[in-house]
Amino acid sequence: MSPSNSGVASVASGAAAAAARPRAGWSFLASELVLLFRRRRTWVLLATLAAIPVLVAVAVRLSTARAPGSGRGPAFLDQITQNGLFVSVVALTICVPLFLPLAVGVVAGDTIAGEAGAGTLRYLLVAPVGRIRLLLVKFAAAIAFCLAATVVITAAGALIGAALFPVGPVVLLSGDTIGVPDSIVRALLIAGYVTVSLAGLTAIGLFVSTLTDAPVGAMAATVVVSIVAQVLDSLPQLDWLHPYLFTHYWLGFADLLRQPVEFSSFSSNALLQLAYVLIFGSLAIGRFTSKDILS
Amino acid sequence: MTAAAPELAIETRQLTKTFGRQTVVNNLDLAVPRGSVFGFLGPNGSGKTTTIRMLLGLASATSGEVRVLGQELPQQLPGVLPRVGALIEGPGFYPFLSGSANLIRLDSADRFASPATRRKRVADALERVGLTHAAGKKVKAYSLGMKQRLGIANALLTPRELIVLDEPTNGLDPQGTREVRHLVRSLTDQGTTVFVSSHLLAEIEQMCTHAAVMRAGNLVAQGSLDELRQTGQTRIRLVTPDAQLALGVLAGLGLAADVEAPPERGGASADPQLIAPLPEEVAAEQIVEALVANGVRVRGFTVAGSTLEDLFVALTGEGFDVAQ
Structure with a gap:
């Protein structure tokens, strides 16, 4: 520890710097994204999600060699053999109920609690990052992860599908046929739909994460919430509640496979997710801004 | 708190913090003169770290007033914190990032810090604490003493008017302890006020000009070291x-x-x-x-x-x- 003065300006210039206008702070968001996507854990999550379309495609390829489509299994499963691009849609249908909520739960539950658990939260706050700004940046990064996750599934599905099955015009649910470029646009629309679907859960995870210093607890709680919501959504006795559950439109992206595109479930879903983001975002802000940081 | 305020780097009035029924800090009246090396002394559990958390806006006061660098907290917190560097209750870093990547991360969190000089400032701060050789090493491979140094480097990333060091020599060997003393002295040469907490009297006696002594949440003595000696x-x-x-x-x-x-x-x-x-x-x-x-x-x-x-x-x- 050499006490040299190198690189350290006088305190007066420090005061001048502090009086200057603060920057917009994009570099912190960039830092957050780099931190998230450099972590091995994030790569493991994305790799696991990418493995699902691969498994689906391989399984279908091996079984259709023996018996033709039986009509069982997830929606669109039979279409795979005619058009490999459908692997993406099947994989998303499989991932939405459990695998994506698991991955999102890990990332969203870790947002604040992970920093608290690592002891870095206090240093970020005195750096300083305003508490609301920290929540916004964490939420934005978690949403970026949601997008990355769905895009990874979609891309992995399209690639493995193209490798194992013929690629050609796609027959939609409405009976119309669209070409390959149009079907890629549809696949990206579906990825967008799923990303939006996960926004509410991300906000819930962010809020739960402000309640504890134990990231694993926040992750588990977030995943449990998503499962409970899906269970409630499947009980016909609770019909009145279903439109308010953030999981209600999770599998509604089939409407994007009609001609013309049916956007009503997309907009209902977006509105519902927005409501969840506003409610749980406000709860997270209320909780986090009044909390004593003792971690 | 008007006339005398500018001369004080930290000033608290009747600062109190309770957790449930337990009073952790009780009616604290701290007065830390600018330019001093202020030792904050007390046994473990006497309320030092809780006080530091209140001074940095991490915890809210149950009652009382806090002024840091002449600004009222918590209202003026965003303007005060960029002028304050801190090591709080041990270092906290991302174990999977290197030492310099950790500092870059924390520096990018400071909206007043210039991105253009970021790498240079990080390298300089690491050099000042003798960690240049380990800059690229992941923090999980650091020893406790190295993490402690990295924590001090973080406090030095930009020129600060006030540096708060909570138990800075924890985990350091005698050589490292000497270096910290040396470093603290070099900081005051530049006019920085240094607020050091410790449970070790010898440490305070060797580097501080002023001290306050805490016991069970109460301030039991405060003043320059000479004044304190005379009370005996x-x-x-x-x-x-x-x-x-x-x-x-x-x-x-x-x-x-x-x-x-x-x-x-x-x-x-x-x-x-x-x-x-x-x-x-x-x-x-x-x-x-x-x-x-x-x-x-x-x-x-x-x-x-x-x-x-x-x-x-x-x-x-x-x-x-x-x-x-």
């Missing part, structure tokens, strides 16, 4: 073979002396020692004169102000009983 009783220490005779003479002058057995090892000092508090109205030379006149063989005579250690022990108690 001045004492005389007499070495003589004629202990009984000397006791009588001292009693005649109004001094109540204790006799200490001679040290085990022999030699010239194998005589009993008498220790007595020195009342203000008695001059030391008067005592020696009286002793010699009465035939006491004076082999050693010293007058000493009480050490800070005496004061610290008197204020905070001895031993391991953690304050309740």
Whole structure:
């Protein structure tokens, strides 16, 4: 520890710097994204999600060699053999109920609690990052992860599908046929739909994460919430509640496979997710801004 | 808090923090002069870290006022924090990032820090704490002492007016401790106020100009080190073979002396020692004169102000009983 003065300006210039206008702070968001996507854990999550379309495609390829489509299994499963691009849609249908909520739960539950658990939260706050700004940046990064996750599934599905099955015009649910470029646009629309679907859960995870210093607890709680919501959504006795559950439109992206595109479930879903983001975002802000940081 | 405020880097009035029914910090009136190295002393659990958390806006005060660098907290917090560097209750870093990547991350969180000079400032801060060789190493491979240094480097990323170091020498070897002392001195040369907490008196005594002593959430003493020393009783220490005779003479002058057995090892000092508090109205030379006149063989005579250690022990108690 050499006490040299190198690189350290006088305190007066420090005061001048502090009086200057603060920057917009994009570099912190960039830092957050780099931190998230450099972590091995994030790569493991994305790799696991990418493995699902691969498994689906391989399984279908091996079984259709023996018996033709039986009509069982997830929606669109039979279409795979005619058009490999459908692997993406099947994989998303499989991932939405459990695998994506698991991955999102890990990332969203870790947002604040992970920093608290690592002891870095206090240093970020005195750096300083305003508490609301920290929540916004964490939420934005978690949403970026949601997008990355769905895009990874979609891309992995399209690639493995193209490798194992013929690629050609796609027959939609409405009976119309669209070409390959149009079907890629549809696949990206579906990825967008799923990303939006996960926004509410991300906000819930962010809020739960402000309640504890134990990231694993926040992750588990977030995943449990998503499962409970899906269970409630499947009980016909609770019909009145279903439109308010953030999981209600999770599998509604089939409407994007009609001609013309049916956007009503997309907009209902977006509105519902927005409501969840506003409610749980406000709860997270209320909780986090009044909390004593003792971690 | 108007006129005197600009001279104080930290000022608290009646600062109190309670957790449930437990009062952790009780009516604290801190006054940390600008440009000082201020030692914040107290046993473990005496409320030091909680106070520091309130000074940095991490925890809210239950009642009372806080001013840091002349600004009212928590209202002015966003304007104050960029001027303050801190090490709070041990370092906290991302184990999977390198030392320099960790500092870059924390620096990018500061909206006042220039991205253009970021890498240079990080490299300079690492150099100042002697971590240049480990800059690219992941923090999980750092020793505790290295993490501690990295935490100090974080506080030095930009020029600060106030640096708060909570137990900065924890985990450091004697060499590292010396380096921290050196570093703290170099900071004050640049006009920075340094607020150091510690439970080790020797550390405070060696690097601080001012100190405050906490006990069980209460501030029990505060001032410059000289002022603190003067609050203790001045004492005389007499070495003589004629202990009984000397006791009588001292009693005649109004001094109540204790006799200490001679040290085990022999030699010239194998005589009993008498220790007595020195009342203000008695001059030391008067005592020696009286002793010699009465035939006491004076082999050693010293007058000493009480050490800070005496004061610290008197204020905070001895031993391991953690304050309740």
